[in-house]
Amino acid sequence: MGLKAAIKQVQQFGRPVFADLKMWNGTRTMASVIRNLVDAGVDYLNVYALADSLLPEAIKATEGSKTKVLGLTVLTHFSEDYCQKHFRRSLPETVSHFAKVAVLAGCHGIILPGTTLEAVADLDTIKVVPGVRPAWYKDTRHEEEVEPRVAVEKGANILVCGSPIMKSGNPVESLRRILAEMK
Numbered sequence: 001m002g003l004k005a006a007i008k009q010v011q012q013f014g015r016p017v018f019a020d021l022k023m024w025n026g027t028r029t030m031a032s033v034i035r036n037l038v039d040a041g042v043d044y045l046n047v048y049a050l051a052d053s054l055l056p057e058a059i060k061a062t063e064g065s066k067t068k069v070l071g072l073t074v075l076t077h078f079s080e081d082y083c084q085k086h087f088r089r090s091l092p093e094t095v096s097h098f099a100k101v102a103v104l105a106g107c108h109g110i111i112l113p114g115t116t117l118e119a120v121a122d123l124d125t126i127k128v129v130p131g132v133r134p135a136w137y138k139d140t141r142h143e144e145e146v147e148p149r150v151a152v153e154k155g156a157n158i159l160v161c162g163s164p165i166m167k168s169g170n171p172v173e174s175l176r177r178i179l180a181e182m183k
Contacts, residue, residue, distance in 0.1 A: 004040045016043035022072055024048040030058035038065045044128075046070045046111055049098035055105035062108075068126065071102020073112045076131035076142040091144070092119035099123055109157070114146025117154035130160035134178055137164035148181045 010017050019042045023030050030047060037045050038061060047055060049071040059069050073095045074083065083094040095116040100123070102110050109126025117127065129151045131142035141163065151159050161178055168174040 003036065007040045007042060011041060017041065018043065019045040021045055022048060024051045025054075027054045027057045030054065031061045034058055034061040034067070034069070038062055038067045042067055044068050044070055044109075046072050047107070048072050049102040049105070049107070049110070052101055052105065055102075055107065059106040068108035069106070070109045070111050070126065070128055071098065071105065071107035073098035073102065073110055074116070074144075076113045076144045079143040082143075092116045095119050099125075113142075113144030114151040114154070114156060115144045117146075117151065117156060121155055126157050127155055128158040128160065129156040132159045132161040132164075132178075134161075134164055134181055136177070137168075137174075139163060139167075148178050152182050 007017055019037050021033065023033060024047065030051070034045065043066060045067065047069060062069055074091065080091045083089055083091045087094045089097065091113070095112050096119040099110045099112060099120045103123060103125050109128060110120065111128045111130065112120065113131060114129040117129070120127065129146060131145045132148050132151055133139070133145040135147055148159060148161060164178065165171050165174045
């Protein structure tokens, strides 16, 4: 089965399709990949904001399409110490910096840890928060976790909350609990 056929199977459920590529390649490579994903009907894809000046030309491949490019700021697996060590900035400062880089490069939105939403409260862009964990679900996959209600209250537009649903004994009930917490 090819890419388009696989995406069509997901689209039959009426949900957006997100290609989690975390791209950081040369402009031509990113533009080529983006064109293929636009052609396949992907709704969202991501690139590292670190790609900076390589992004604007690649993002042009989405013009006239529904596909949105999200700039990845800092992975939820990274901590304050990581940002201090590698970027010489706090985690919120690092997220804010890369969020602005992404928006200036033409990204339609950003991906960021929910614990840093306040650092980008002034940015008018799509804010996607992975690592969403309700209080009743514990794991150690993410350094920066946030509860669903808190992410919504602090301005997240899209929440990524896979493990608490998919790894539960009752995914439907877990989803219902999370949705209730978001209200």
